[in-house]
């Protein structure tokens with residue numbers, strides 16, 4: 001039997017659901033990461049499959065459980081950063097043959113099924129529950145938390161892996177073709193008019209700046225802070241490959257991609273896999289690491305009226321996400337010690353912050369807030385993970401950091417200006433994503 | 444005043460008895476020439492990928508070939524929608540959708556400037572304007588536009604536009620928008 005996508009009923013996507021019925025009863029107890037690379041170098045030991053096995057084994061070891069106790073595996077089977085296996089290109093059989101294969105030779109190379117992982121991790125003898133949280137780690141976390149809460153799995157691995165191939169992001173395939181189908185031509189994406197990935201966010205940011213009298217250069221302190229925190233994240237891309245600070249000058253001099261979005265406003269696509277181990281709060285008590293409890297998860301499923309979400313639509317959706325998160329966790333904005341909402345594109349992070357009302361900020365105030373102390377030493381740490389701007393596009397540094405901050409093992413990133421008690425992470429988009437409230441205490 | 448209207452005024456003073464290129468040199472329009480370069484690039488060379496209409500979009504593209512702008516409209520809800528879809532986004536029914544002709548008048552809602560475009564065919568034209576237009580019939584309905592004729596990054600947000608039709612690489616016409624007034 002092949003693994004299915006999680007049903008919509010596993011996501012808490014509406015308001016009025018009350019406190020999450022499994023609040024404080026699911027815990028994260030292990031973390032694992034592969035090394036990062038910019039792109040795949042063609043070797044069998046560096047595929048997305050290999051990286052994922054490495055990350056999963058790390059998470060198991062970190063948690064101190066024995067592999068035969070693991071009975072669940074939740075992951076995102078889609079691993080592309082935007083790069084696809086070129087049609088007609090030969091598949092490297094030496095790589096395929098290095099592993100136990102499923103019926104798709106690109107499994108483990110340009111996608112990743114639960115079946116492939118189980119065939120190649122013989123120590124996972126007792127996995128009975130597999131499920132896909134398709135989208136990114138934020139989806140997989142929500143599905144795994146719900147599954148453990150409902151008792152479908154007791155000790156569950158959660159995984160997201162990425163592959164990145166040669167070639168420029170989104171520039172192959174239909175972007176290089178002479179003709180496009182009519183439906184594609186009129187779709188809200190890059191279409192006939194050639195919008196880059198960051199275009200939609202750039203426009204929302206432009207509208208935000210016009211409405212509230214803000215400007216792109218006000219983003220500089222946020223960007224500096226993110227890179228600084230990212231360089232303190234040894235698992236991240238910039239720390240491992242390009243340990244350079246990002247100065248205000250660098251940021252303001254960067255070339256435009258879709259003005260007002262510049263190069264650094266986009267997170268860099270990389271290859272990396274990350275894994276967590278979730279179990280019940282009960283079981284978590286006597287494991288190796290301090291448990292981090294999940295107080296709630298919530299999802300946004302916003303739909304714009306036409307081509308691009310307007311500022312009004314974005315602000316309504318992020319405010320609803322904030323209300324859902326607080327309602328299900330039984331907390332208020334004042335209970336958050338720090339935040340790790342998604343930032344890849346940097347120009348929408350303020351929507352997440354304002355929707356949460358983090359540190360009391362209201363719509364239109366986040367860029368002024370960026371001019372205050374947002375460091376890990378200050379009273380309101382913004383993205384202590386450094387996010388994806390600070391560590392490359394994994395879309396999971398934020399979750400890892402929430403877990404590690406609350407365990408007190410975030411190393412050089414450990415926040416000091418405030419006691420880490422409750423954190424929030426999630427993404428990707430303000431109009432559509434999945435979010436989790438983490439706590440040092442189950443109560 | 445846009446650089447283009449400055450140039451138009453300059454041309455109007457042309458005495459008619461000398462070479463137009465010589466006449467052009469008499470005045471320093473270096474700023475303008477840069478903008479005019481952008482204008483020409485956009486109008487003359489910015490050819491979009493060809494379009495092969497499919498079932499869902501056939502009505503839209505046939506109308507474009509006739510020089511008409513049409514939008515999907517749900518008769519039951521009296522509600523327009525774009526992009527086109529198989530069902531009405533409000534009542535979810537497929538039975539009441541029809542193509543309704545628009546006046547071709549609208550406003551610039553917002554814009555960005557594209558410097559790093561994924562579409563190969565457009566890369567020679569970088570940087571170029573990419574605006575979002577809203578229709579007078581319903582400001583909730585948006586369409587993309589390269590705003591042919593508008594200098595790069597000099598886009599009058601809120602300004603009025605009207606539709607025109609432009610030939611793509613395979614001859615299929617598509618709606619575009621130009622600033623008016």
Ligand SMILES: [Zn+2]
Pocket residue numbers: 517518519520521522531532533534535536539
């Ligand atoms: Zn309807």
